[in-house]
Amino acid sequence: MSSHVDGGSMGLDEIATKPHEQLAAHLAAKMEAVNLLIRDRMASRHAPRIPQVTAHLVEAGGKRLRPMLVLATADLCGYDGPFDVHLAATVEFIHTATLLHDDVVDESAQRRGRPTANLLWDNKSSVLVGDYLFARAFQLMVEPGSLRVLDILSNASATIAEGEVLQLSAAQDLATTEDIYLQVVRGKTAALFSAATEVGGVIAGAPETQIKALFEYGDALGIAFQIVDDLLDYQGDAKSTGKNVGDDFRERKLTLPVIKAVSAANAEERAFWKRTIEKGDQRDGDLEHALALMQSHGALEQTRAEALDWAARARAAIAVLPDHPVRGMLDRLAGYVVARIS
Template identity: 85%
Template sequence: MGLDHAVTKPHEQLAAHLAGEMEAVNALIRDRMASRHAPRIPEVTAHLVDAGGKRLRPMLTLASADLCGYDGAYHVHLAATVEFIHTATLLHDDVVDESQQRRGRPTANLLWDNKSSVLVGDYLFARAFQLMVEPGNLRVLDILSNAAAVIAEGEVLQLSAARDLRTDEDIYLQVVRGKTAALFSAATQVGGVISGAPEPQITALYDYGDALGIAFQIVDDLLDYQGDTKATGKNVGDDFRERKLTLPVIKAIAQANDDERAFWKRTIEKGDQREGDLDHALTLLNAHGALDATRQEALAWTDKAKTAMQALPDHPVRRMLIDLADYVVERIS
């Protein structure tokens, strides 16, 4: 989901507040994505890193550290770690999904090849582990390495679950926690850990990141069926055409009669899609209230994120993070 088209932009407020630290993060990223022996590594990495992403995940690490009063330098290393993990997963995802465009630009696998994308992604994972070791904090290492494992696990689970009509909401949530929420929650949690924050605050930061990440992905899945193409950068129904079982469809299938289930089986499981199938899918989603139920679920996760923030100190950054949670669901409210 893009974050460009609302009237207010909390992520820009965060970026302005953290401008000096983000400059240090970007400098560290540029330094560590270099390679003396393989010039293709910085070429491929720069193509994605410089593509204009919001750097939301590293900003969450910096914001959490600021919120908890951290006055050291290693939050910059951890923020760069988070961005390297994120970039590595994007490179790998585009190969798995056979994507041709990301952030309005051709993907690295299209400009170079699949082998380069996979191997450069591996290099970035290695760089991420080097960075996360440097603060000398074993708990930080545990959190970020565990997040990397959960992300990979979620992607593998998605391979088997995405087109299987037996996929239910619990499995969907497990996939979402892997592909999106795991890195959000790790990003916020390590900011508290490196700051030496009290345990209830560290738990609250984890809960905020987890709920924010889940809401973020649910909104993305919902907008695929009812979003504005100019605002989202996606065509309505892309997930349907790619046969992805996202939350709106899972909710509709749970209430489907035999004929409806046969429709979903033909279009999603078998990939036999015909003229008018997207319109019929939208009719079924609306008939069963699946879109509205998905919207309510996204709002509920946003409420969980905002509730978690109440355990954190009164601070301008806390207000920004609360506003960010509201912003994620603004276009479906």
């Protein structure tokens, strides 16, 4: 399957200018406008804690991939108005709100190598500031005056929340299937990617075939992105991923590599997964045994093949779009997302 992905064998360090950096350079003026709008809208006269908590996350770096996808797809479809900036800020606010809530739910202490807001302040502040950002996102998404844009982004917000709740019940249940996993991933990650790419086309008044292609690109890119993340939890290098190998195992998360290993397990192996994931009874050497089981059933290799396949689907989706420098950058971005596992 890796033959679908150009440069599938590229290591990250071999890519001189990374596609998201090319996008950032191409969209620099617009991204500056997005950053100014974000700073303006996260201000609060009455509750100074709101900008404190928000700034901690927003200023933490990160690639700002989701807002860039809005700007990039609007540009690709020939948009020259002001509202792509509003929609890019909307998407970033939704994303930041979900991170604040996620860190509380996961009881996380670190994000991007820095202490999380719930650790620096408290859970109440994180939840309430997340709510404020959702409200701000809805104010922003109304401003372009497009009912269709509102429909896409409000549906995405509902799908994200639904995915998070589904994950609560599915995460430690060995009956969780690959279909349920995909539903969780679409909620957790892909819904906001596909909403970002779709609204860029809608705001630009692109033809329906192009809007559909942009949605499919964002959906497939988001799924590839999350599968790669889940695979790197078992195969990654802590320095480059910012996560320790096996964090998902320790947190008893049923991600795709484990689901594949469980589905191929014999009775003895199934008892091991039941003890470690469902019951949370983990002992020394369990992570190593889990990795050995995944290897023996080819679960890691199958997971890698699926990530590459989703990246290939993303690239195939945008082949119908106009020939434009941004299209090339989006194509390379899909290859870059899976380069870490190639």
